[in-house]
Amino acid sequence: MRISPDMTFDVIIIGAGVVGLAIGQKLARRDRKLAVLEKHDSFGQETSSRNSEVIHAGIYYPGDFLKSRLCVEGNRLLYSWCREHNVPHAGMGKLIVATTEEEASSLEAIRSTAEQNGVPGLELLGKKQLLSIEPEVSALAALLSPTTGIIDSHRLMQSLLLAAEDEGALMSCRAKVTAIRFDGAGYELEINNGKYRIKAKTVINSAGLHADQIAALAGIDIDARGYRLKPCKGNYFSASPAPRLRRLVYPVPMKNNVGLGIHATLDLTGRVRFGPDSRYLDKEEILCLTNSQNGNGLPRESALNLYKVDEGHKEAFGNAIRKYLPGFDTAALHPDMSGIRPKVQGPGDPVMDFIIREEESYGYPGFINLIGIESPGLTACLAIARHIEDNFIKDGK
Ligand SMILES: Cc1cc2nc3c(=O)[nH]c(=O)nc-3n(C[C@H](O)[C@H](O)[C@H](O)COP(=O)(O)OP(=O)(O)OC[C@H]3O[C@@H](n4cnc5c(N)ncnc54)[C@H](O)[C@@H]3O)c2cc1C
Known part of the structure; x- marks a missing residue:
């Protein structure tokens, strides 16, 4: 199946970096219509292929940070994913x-x-x-x-995409989200400046360096919410x-x-x-x-x-x-x-945590923002996906 104009999805994920793909793999289910939208020709063309490819242990972050918990959990999940899916790695x-x-x-x-x-x-x-x-x-x-170890991040992303597609998820490349409208019940996403539109009940913003701009497209005041990236x-x-x-x-x-x-x-x-x-x-x-x-x-x-x-x-x-x-x-x-x-922490600021929020209390139910997913985002990707499923996917769809 391919994405066609005016389709309605249960879940749309914006961004096919390692985090968007990990979330896609985790949430994909035969009875859930899920798509990952990516503006480039292929997955992982931005930060997910421009990093140290280190599987971090979770050493440096303060104990109450998501970065710390999701890194330690993600490290364990990633090694076992690599073994199960033959992703090259070395500890x-x-x-x-x-x-x-x-x-x-x-x-x-x-x-x-x-x-x-x-x-x-x-x-x-x-x-x-x-x-x-x-x-x-x-x-x-x-x-x-x-x-601590290293991983082939490209093969990791490939394995995540295959697993998501196996469960019926769709990925659409050259699909840039250019506008987002909330009608009180769901979201309409405009793709490629109005070339086509699709609808979704749940939108997951995993757009990396541009996640603040995507949140702004939905109408969220990114300065008031502390989402503007530095x-x-x-x-x-x-x-x-x-x-x-x-x-x-x-x-x-x-x-x-x-x-x-x-x-x-x-x-x-x-x-x-x-x-x-x-x-x-x-x-x-x-x-x-x-x-x-x-x-x-x-x-x-x-x-x-x-x-x-x-x-x-x-x-x-x-x-x-x-x-x-x-x-x-x-x-x-x-x-x-x-x-x-994609830092939330500006020059001279104290260390900041990942921001992973569903925006219901702010007037956008079902809109989930991932902002400031810098290191250790690669290590934590599977744990981030689990965190989203456990905390924000409420109605089973
Ligand atoms: C220098 C450096 C070193 C790092 N080293 C490590 C490390 O060793 N270990 C570790 O665990 N982490 C590391 N990280 C962090 C890690 O690389 C990131 O946390 C991770 O890659 C983030 O993945 P992502 O999917 O959130 O973002 P990205 O990989 O940036 O993916 C976001 C995707 O969204 C797409 N997108 C954006 N806007 C739109 C739109 N409007 N419509 C459709 N698609 C859109 C983009 O094209 C992109 O493909 C490092 C980061 C950097 C910069």
Whole structure:
């Protein structure tokens, strides 16, 4: 079956990133008409394919955050999904390395928060123990997290889509939601500037970097609700020749958790990549991102420029890396790729949680917003899907 104009659905999910697809897979049922709408030619063309592909353990977030609970649960669910659906992954573990006395003394607090969050198997290592398992890494102490790993995010998304389609879900690409109207009983979604319209009782806004704009289309005051996103870019550089690492290596995180610091990740082929750094987009870049969504005439190239790796950051990367890999030569760094975090937390703000809300009390029953689904959204995708089913899908449809 294909989507045709004026069809009515039980559930429409806007956005076929890893989160939208995970929700689609979870909610798809033979007796429920469900569709996932995606504006690009294929799924996962935005943040879900521009990240570190790390299966996080749930170490850093405060215990009362959804980020923490859904990451710990998502980690477990993701490993078992990978095994069941043959999604390539590797659970090689991660080291958080302390290179100053101050950082070393903060490792105990990081471990304690993580253990309260339910992260299993953490181990504090001294300098010698660290050298015995990662000879190229130099640090005073480290925290080993054995349940951190990596995943092939493209194959994950493919498996989620197949599972959703197996249960009768439809996915429609090149279907950009351009207007949303609530008539008191349900929602009418205009696709591609009025090319066609479809209706739905439940709408799930999983539009990543554009989730605030989708909420605004429905009539929600995104400033009053605290939904306006502050996009924050992260660059990656690959290393060749690369240090020999068996595990992911992270510095002790920055105080405000804007990012996790310039860390070393491995991909499933063993390639070493460093990043991401963090820089909030400036006004002009945000305008470009918004216009690329609203189709206000900016050329595609200018949207792509947003993702261009800034080579000027190379020296800063080299300096950050040498703190834990002392012999590292900056000349080994090559621009790789970048991603943009859909942050609710602005510059200087305290760390913010995922926002996952059904907007009934605000006058929009059945409209479910997912805002600020930055890291660890990939890890948490299956737990987010379960959270939505358990909390917001009330009438069985
Ligand atoms: C630099 C970086 C590193 C990260 N590293 C990790 C990591 O290692 N581990 C981890 O767990 N998480 C990580 N994350 C976070 C993770 O990548 C995201 O949380 C996750 O990919 C979000 O998925 P999503 O489906 O919400 O959003 P997206 O992947 O952005 O999907 C949203 C989709 O909505 C579509 N869309 C938007 N507007 C419309 C419209 N009007 N009509 C139709 N479709 C629309 C878009 O085209 C897009 O495909 C990282 C993020 C970044 C930026």
